[in-house]
Amino acid sequence: MILKNCVALITGASQGLGKAFAEALLKKEAKVVIxxxxxxxxxxxxxxxxxxxxxxxxxxxxxxxxxxxxxxDVFCETVQTFGRLDVLCNNAGINNESSWEKTISVNLVALIQASYLALEHMRCDHGGKGGSIVNVASMSGFIPAAHAPVYTASKHGVLGFTRSLAEASRLGNYGIRINALCPSFVNTSILDTINHEENLGTFYQFKDSVKNLMNVFGVLEPSDIAEGFVQLLEDDSLNGAVMKITTTKGVHFEKY
Ligand SMILES: NC(=O)c1ccc[n+]([C@@H]2O[C@H](COP(=O)([O-])OP(=O)(O)OC[C@H]3O[C@@H](n4cnc5c(N)ncnc54)[C@H](O)[C@@H]3O)[C@@H](O)[C@H]2O)c1
Incomplete structure (x- = not known):
């Protein structure tokens, strides 16, 4: 996909990773809805x-x-203002084990809902012009985490949904590439949630294990993840791909 003048809708883009994704696309002369x-x-x-x-x-x-x-409304306003929609990035996410239903609602249910809205706008077999969806999962999509069972479940769910919808898109000729992005720890405000008992609830007692992991594996910057995000959009061969970004291996892909 050529990003110049394409139109991207990014959820949770006021700060953190979403903001870095928005800026990376603006640098490529795309138009962005935050x-x-x-x-x-x-x-x-x-x-x-x-x-x-x-x-x-x-x-x-x-x-x-x-x-x-x-x-x-957001989808309609995007198309009214910029005339088209080429990219959806489902990035908004929270880490709250106390309000665990809300965590599933934001991280998984809303991601599915927005993906379906994007399909309505973009599916080639329904008169759309195709496009690309990037779903932000996490390394928590692969490994268990005692401090955050529900966050971890939501990110496992994002990977299953992304890979399955990508396969539907391929078989149904939707003309839409659907990929997942799995960062390890990144320096954003979500990391601070582990310091608060009101977020982790009963699992707060396990917060030190995740802090140890951060010390061992290090913490990336949002701009590191934005590079992978741009790669997922620009490489037209990728559909159903699960990109991982870690301090030790950089950008690489899960092999299933
Ligand atoms: N930072 C990390 O270590 C890390 C690692 C792996 C994956 N992620 C994922 O990256 C994504 C972005 O998180 P971040 O690290 O930038 O954290 P962040 O807290 O800085 O950003 C999350 C953004 O989502 C927004 N948001 C939350 N609930 C929303 C809602 N209901 N509707 C609309 N917007 C909402 C917030 O206002 C915020 O701007 C999340 O999906 C997160 O799970 C983060």
Missing amino acids: CDINRAQGAVAKAEFDQRYGPDRSMFMACDVTSLPQMK
Whole structure:
């Protein structure tokens, strides 16, 4: 996919990884819709992007990804403003074991919902022009984590859904590539959730094991992950791929 002038919708893009993905695409002269529940941080990101890339290249929409009406509005507004939709990045995510149903809702249910909305807009076999979906999973999509069983379940779910939908797209000639991105630890605010008992609930007692893992494996920067994200979009051969990014191996792919 040539990213210049393509239109991308990124959830949870006010800060952290989503913001880095948005900036990487703006650098490639794409147009970006930043969708996030955090209005204040969204306004900051939009102002920064306006200054660096011009006000016409991006749009911020305050939105809760778990709300179907709000997400439908985001998709409609994207197409009305920029005339098309080429990329969806399902990036919004939380780590809250106390409100575990909410974690499943944001990390998995909303990701499925947004993917289906994107299919409606992009499927070639339904009159669309094709496109690309990147679902942000995690290394927690592969390995157990005592401090975060439900977060881990949600990310395992993202991988199963992504690979299955990619296969449906291939067999059904949707013209849409669907891939997953699995970073290890990255320096964003989600890492701070492990320091708070109200997030981890009964699993707070295991927080030191994950801190030890961070010390052993190190912590990446969002820009490191954005490089992999761009690769997933630009490489038209990738569908159903599961990209892992770690400090030890850099960008590599899970072999199934
Ligand atoms: N940072 C890491 O170590 C790491 C590692 C692997 C995967 N991930 C994944 O990366 C993604 C991005 O997380 P991050 O690290 O940038 O954390 P972050 O907390 O900085 O960003 C998450 C963003 O999602 C937004 N968000 C949360 N709930 C939302 C909702 N209901 N509707 C809309 N937006 C919502 C937040 O406002 C925030 O801007 C998540 O899916 C996370 O699970 C992060």
